[in-house]
Amino acid sequence: MKNSPISIGQLGKRSGVNIETIRYYEKIALLPPPDRTPAGYRQYDDGHVRRLRFIRRGRDLGFSVEAIRTLLSLAEHPDQPCGGADRLVAGHLADVERKIADLSRLRGELQGLANCCGHVVAECRIIDSLIAD
Amino acid sequence: MKNSPISIGQLGKRSGVNIETIRYYEKIALLPPPDRTPAGYRQYDDGHVRRLRFIRRGRDLGFSVEAIRTLLSLAEHPDQPCGGADRLVAGHLADVERKIADLSRLRGELQGLANCCGHVVAECRIIDSLIAD
DNA sequence: CTTGACCCTGTAGCGGCTCCAGGGTTCATG
DNA sequence: CATGAACCCTGGAGCCGCTACAGGGTCAAG
Numbered sequence: 001m002k003n004s005p006i007s008i009g010q011l012g013k014r015s016g017v018n019i020e021t022i023r024y025y026e027k028i029a030l031l032p033p034p035d036r037t038p039a040g041y042r043q044y045d046d047g048h049v050r051r052l053r054f055i056r057r058g059r060d061l062g063f064s065v066e067a068i069r070t071l072l073s074l075a076e077h078p079d080q081p082c083g084g085a086d087r088l089v090a091g092h093l094a095d096v097e098r099k100i101a102d103l104s105r106l107r108g109e110l111q112g113l114a115n116c117c118g119h120v121v122a123e124c125r126i127i128d129s130l131i132a133d
Numbered sequence: 134m135k136n137s138p139i140s141i142g143q144l145g146k147r148s149g150v151n152i153e154t155i156r157y158y159e160k161i162a163l164l165p166p167p168d169r170t171p172a173g174y175r176q177y178d179d180g181h182v183r184r185l186r187f188i189r190r191g192r193d194l195g196f197s198v199e200a201i202r203t204l205l206s207l208a209e210h211p212d213q214p215c216g217g218a219d220r221l222v223a224g225h226l227a228d229v230e231r232k233i234a235d236l237s238r239l240r241g242e243l244q245g246l247a248n249c250c251g252h253v254v255a256e257c258r259i260i261d262s263l264i265a266d
Numbered sequence: 267c268t269t270g271a272c273c274c275t276g277t278a279g280c281g282g283c284t285c286c287a288g289g290g291t292t293c294a295t296g
Numbered sequence: 297c298a299t300g301a302a303c304c305c306t307g308g309a310g311c312c313g314c315t316a317c318a319g320g321g322t323c324a325a326g
Contacts (some may be wrong), residue, residue, distance in 0.1 A: 009272065019273090020315060028313090039322055041273055054263050062239055065313070075260045082257035086248065089259055093243040096236050103233045106195055110226040115219065124215035126222055127208045130187045142303065152304090153284060161282090172291055174304055198282070 005035065005043035015052040022052065030055060030065060030072075063092060138168065138176035148185040155185065163188060163198060163205075196225060 012019045025031040031052055035043045054075065058068040067088055074085050113126050145152045158164040164185060168176045187208065191201040200221055207218050246259050 007273080018315080021313085023274095024314060037322095039273080040275095041322080050264070057263050059313090061242060071260065071263060074257075075264065079253055081253055082260065085257055085259040089243055089246050093240065093247060096240050096243060100233060100236045100240065103195075103229050103236070107226065107229050107233065109194060110222055110229060113222050114226060119215065124207075124218055126218040127204065127215065130190050130204060131183070131208065140304075151284080154282085156305095157283060170291095170304095172304080173306095174291080192282090 003046050005045055006049075008042045008044065011044045011048060011052065014049050015056055017052055017056050025052070025055065028065065030069060061092075062096060063088075067092065136179050138178055139182075141175045141177065144177045144181060144185065147182050148189055150185055150189050158185070158188065161198065163202060194225075195229060196221070200225065 006014070008019050008022055011017075012022060015022075017025075022031065026033055031048065033042075034045070034048060037043060051072070054072065055068055058071060059065075063071065070088060071085060074080065074082060113129060139147070141152050141155055144150075145155060148155075150158075155164065159166055164181065166175075167178070167181060170176060184205070187205065188201055191204060192198075196204065203221060204218060207213065207215060246262060
């Protein structure tokens with residue numbers, strides 16, 4: 001019992017994904033090519049909506065397209081072990097934590113620079129600290 | 134009293150910048166084109182070393198190339214007011230803080246997903262949470 | 267019949283590099 | 297003097313994940 005097919009614009013609205021991005025996902029084979037109307041318009045079904053939402057949720061969580069490809073292929077084999085998904089999440093979590101640490105250090109340095117002086121460049125701590133070793 | 138000129142490889146070592154990146158900076162006019170030997174080899178001087186270190190330090194702090202262009206032109210006019218540098222740092226600091234906030238939220242979500250179960254995909258919280266709305 | 271909203275393809279651009287192919291140069295060694 | 301390693305050159309393509317065109321076709325409403 002397939003629902004009535006929807007246009008790419010509709011799919012974009014239901015999934016929160018830009019139309020250009022949807023076509024891009026098709027080109028990189030992340031989203032399977034849908035049927036076409038006689039005029040060549042793409043016609044998506046509920047499966048596409050679900051898959052694209054999955055992709056979007058993954059992207060929102062910061063997974064790379066390749067990671068999402070892996071997660072999708074896992075999702076398609078429900079009786080296989082899911083250690084792969086676990087490792088993927090753990091790896092990504094470690095990445096995120098590294099990035100937070102890097103940015104926090106950066107924030108500290110930038111806070112040290114802010115409100116340099118309000119005077120001229122020659123006396124400016126910001127420029128100074130960029131020049132200094 | 135200019136020091137003896139150095140090769141691009143030497144400049145790379147002294148500044149911690151990749152050779153390819155140095156040539157790229159020249160192409161985008163961030164680093165001025167140096168003299169050349171008769172054979173066409175680039176010959177850098179101390180000014181280049183200083184400027185490239187400035188650039189690198191700026192990049193390490195997460196400034197965009199365009200921001201660095203601005204900072205460099207400020208640095209070249211020591212008697213001008215330095216409010217521009219201040220605004221640049223403040224804006225960048227705000228960006229960094231936004232990114233930290235975003236990543237922290239992400240970290241929370243990923244921590245909620247980690248150690249899904251150790252069983253099969255069908256019972257996997259990770260895949261589940263990507264499928265669910 | 268025209269207007270406007272939608273759709274199509276294909277290509278180029280973004281930032282900030284990084285890498286490669288296909289060469290030339292320089293210098294120490296045999 | 298030949299050889300090889302280490303360096304240098306240019307120009308162009310590739311990376312990621314889109315986004316933005318240009319230049320057209322389609323379709324429904326008024």
